[in-house]
Amino acid sequence: MITVEEYQEHVLGRVEPLAPRRVPVTEAHGLRLAEDVIAVLAVPPFDNSAMDGFAVRAADLVGASGTAPVALPVDGDVPAGTTRPVTVGPGRAARIMTGAPLPPGADAVVPVELSDQPPGAAALPARVLLRRAPEAGAHVRRRGEDVRPGDVVLGAGTVLGATHLSAAVSAGHGELLVRPRPRVGVLATGDELCPPGVDPGPGRIPDSNSVLVAGLVREAGGEPVPLGSVGDDPEALRAVVAAALPRLDALVTSGGVSVGTKDVVKAALSGELDFTTVAMQPGKPQGFGLLEGRVPVFALPGNPVSVMVSFHVHVAPALRQLVGRPARVPLGTARAAVGWRCPPGRRQYLPVLVDDGPVASVRPAAAGGSGSHLVASLAAAQALAVVAEDVDAVAPGDEVGLLQWP
């Protein structure tokens, strides 16, 4: 039996970060930037109007006011998106839309609300009465006033949310170099498994591990690739894995790794994976290795609570390492609200409910204690309490470790 740390070191020492990939901005939401994003375009890319109104020369409106409006002839429309705006000569104006390029000659915009013209669609007037004397630059957005080409818009490591993507697009980018979401195969094993929602009949049980692992993968930032379940037939398992391998960055199996006579994962993959026992409860039997020197495979025990604990303790750190993040996250601490028993010589990971407070207080999610088969009560668990190998009982008030996930 090896320690949890020895096993983690064994696993993490063999997991390489995935190569960054260039993806369209529409597929980059939630992913982590692998390089700084440098502005290609200025933002705004050209001087433009901040309002619907009239483009003018400020010098022509000195003294204009509500009681002394100034009339200017209107030489044309400047819509947004125009490529050839009219020129505004001395003593003249052009009607302009929000976002449209400031026409040559003009240096300010007077909003339509400060004119004698109606807002919205209307025929182009021959002349306009303006009730404001703008300063030069009024209601004009200057080219590059937000971002200049060459500015760093987003830093490497940013997890891309909606506003980050918007900024990258405005700065001229259509694709971004990101850490891809790991594609993680999910395979349950055992003759006893039947699909969800089907009457299992005598001796059989529904395959709850496939949705469990797929969900845990998604919650850890990966993309689950469901591979269904296979029975206790090593050949069938090898065939499923071989077919899926090219499109996987990692694989998680459940079941078939213990000391039974029909442990199918062990039988099928003992040449490629190392099977060992780890000093933890639950989750003692574990298998790990690289297939084709590239795809890390986690062969977890079959019990749902063991699956959940093994995932958080061994798989989630490796998935973080695959996307270039720190694999290890420090444990929190909590106080035990009640006492419970612990297995001698093994580190205990106990699903718990957490009462937040100045110090978090925890109690077992399963009223019955630390049994590893308490599937339904698992649903309520909010974290894992972590108890050292040399502790055989936790008393109320004792400090314990706390493993939480996002």
Place this chain on the structure above:
Amino acid sequence: MITVEEYQEHVLGRVEPLAPRRVPVTEAHGLRLAEDVIAVLAVPPFDNSAMDGFAVRAADLVGASGTAPVALPVDGDVPAGTTRPVTVGPGRAARIMTGAPLPPGADAVVPVELSDQPPGAAALPARVLLRRAPEAGAHVRRRGEDVRPGDVVLGAGTVLGATHLSAAVSAGHGELLVRPRPRVGVLATGDELCPPGVDPGPGRIPDSNSVLVAGLVREAGGEPVPLGSVGDDPEALRAVVAAALPRLDALVTSGGVSVGTKDVVKAALSGELDFTTVAMQPGKPQGFGLLEGRVPVFALPGNPVSVMVSFHVHVAPALRQLVGRPARVPLGTARAAVGWRCPPGRRQYLPVLVDDGPVASVRPAAAGGSGSHLVASLAAAQALAVVAEDVDAVAPGDEVGLLQWP
């Protein structure tokens, strides 16, 4: 001009929650349960072995120990998934796998590690030496000891994570009644828009609003349906909307709602939507209505900061209402770390950076102040500071409202 509250009331009064939908468990991750989940199966569904080992009658092993092992003849194997387990007669044993049904006659399991047999695949022995006197029930999981048929496994309203789905499957379910993720059409408008990553050329800008709104929809729990962008052509806009409508639960447009002469959304949809001005900055011009009496349409202004603010203030509450959650979330409070100016008569929503502390401290995300075109600095914003209509300047230390999102 109407108040923010009047406009919110107008919108929320017309948005009906989506009907719950029954979906496969594999598609239910992250969705909200619309009813309690009641166990159909017991968990475990039958008495079964918690260990790989030998099924026995406890009475036959009284006094067995390491120094005084007891030999029993072995009558067969009981693998997991078997439907016809061998019967264990008095003074006899059967080899059994983890999860296999406890065979008739047996009342306890002795782990293989406490026998003279090797773990793993091996020929069935004729007899086994056992070094432990088990109590009746040892290493036996009893039918229903975790969940009994009829037990409530998950409560209505639960947001389904990996462990919830696993529990539902174990309790016999293959589908769950959930609030579906709203499918939200995303449509940008304006002749000046060109696709991300393409050189926009004179007078044109990249369409940054489509990725912005799609990302905001996803962050608010909806499923964006990208509809691209249309130019300033009301007929084209009507055609795109009509084609998409059957597969939408809501629609968000950006641009074309102001007082310009070419405001395309206004021109195309003024029969179906109400266009109004709301006393807020940014985001004054807004349009809203139901298409075909069913699909709420949010016509937002085109500026990215206005889009982002309008989304959080008007769209996100409606999306929450669509999935049956409380639409309104209470504002937090924060202290201004620096001062800034506010528009008279309009409620200000200012993108800010937040320094957490006993009291959150905020400062404008854009160094330049409250301009609504600061696309790139928007990326850094962590929340919106909310300042009342009658305030014309915030001083350092003033208390402001704080609108945050998950």
